[in-house]
Amino acid sequence: MSVDDLDTWMWAHAIRGQERAERIQRQFFRRASPRPRRQWEPPVDVFETADAVYVIVALPGVSEDRLTDLEIRGDILFVAGERRVPAPAGDAVLHRLEIPHGHFERRAVLPWARLVIVAHELRDGCLYLTLSKR
Template identity: 45%
Template sequence: MPTRDLERWMWAEACSLLDQAERLQRQFFDPPGRGGPARAWQPPVDIYSHGNELVITAALPGVTSERLEVGIDGAMLVIAGERRLPQALRDHRVERLEIPRGRFERRLRLPPGVYHIDRLELAHGCLTLALHRVDSLTGEHP
C-alpha cells in the first residue's frame, strides 16, 4: 500500500474513533435538563437463548431494587430506573466519573412470541432475567 493511502486510512480511522468516543460520551454523560426530556444511559446486556427460554443479564452497578423497573411492553422488554450516587459519597469531590449514573432505560426487542418473566434477580451489580415464551392461546409453555 502506498504511503499516502496508508496515511489517509490512518487519519480516517482516527477520526472515526474520535466520533465514536464523542457519541459514547454524549450517551453516558450528557446532563439532563437542557430544555428537553432527561436523557437516559443504556446499560450493556448479554442475551442467551435455549429453546423457549431467554436469559438476559444487564450491568447495573449500584442500582437498588427500589430504583428498578422491569416489564414487557408488547414485543419489547423494558429495563429502566435510576442509579444514584451513594449517600456516603455525596459530600466527596468527584475525581473521575466513568460509571454512568442518573436515569437509565434499555429497550430490547424480543423474538416473536409471548413472554413472561420467570425469574428476576439483582445481585453483584447485575440484573438477571429469565423469560419464557408461552403459547398465546393457552398461556402455557409450548
C-alpha cells in the same frame, strides 16, 4: 456613504449581532423538562435455551427499589430506573466519574413472541431475568 449612514449601518449591524448571540444563548440554556429523560442505556446480554430466554442487564449500584419499570411490551423488553451517584462518607473530593448515573432506560427487541418474565434478581451489579417461552 455619509458618516450618518455609516453610523446607522454599524449600529444596525451591532444590534443584529447581539440578537444572534441571544438566540444562540437561548438554545444552550433551555429550561429542563420536568420529566427525566433517558440519560444512559445499560448493556444487555441475551441467551436462549429450549425453554427460556435469559437476559442480563448491567446495572452497577442499582438497588431493587430504584427499578421503576420492568416489563415486556409486545416483543420489547423495557427496563427503566435510576442510579444515584454513591456519596462516600466524609469530605470526599470527586476526581473522576465514569460509571453512568441518573435516569436510565433500556429497550431490547426480543426476536421471540409472547415471552413472560418469570423471575428476576439483582446480583453482582446485574439484573438477571428469566423469560419463559409460551
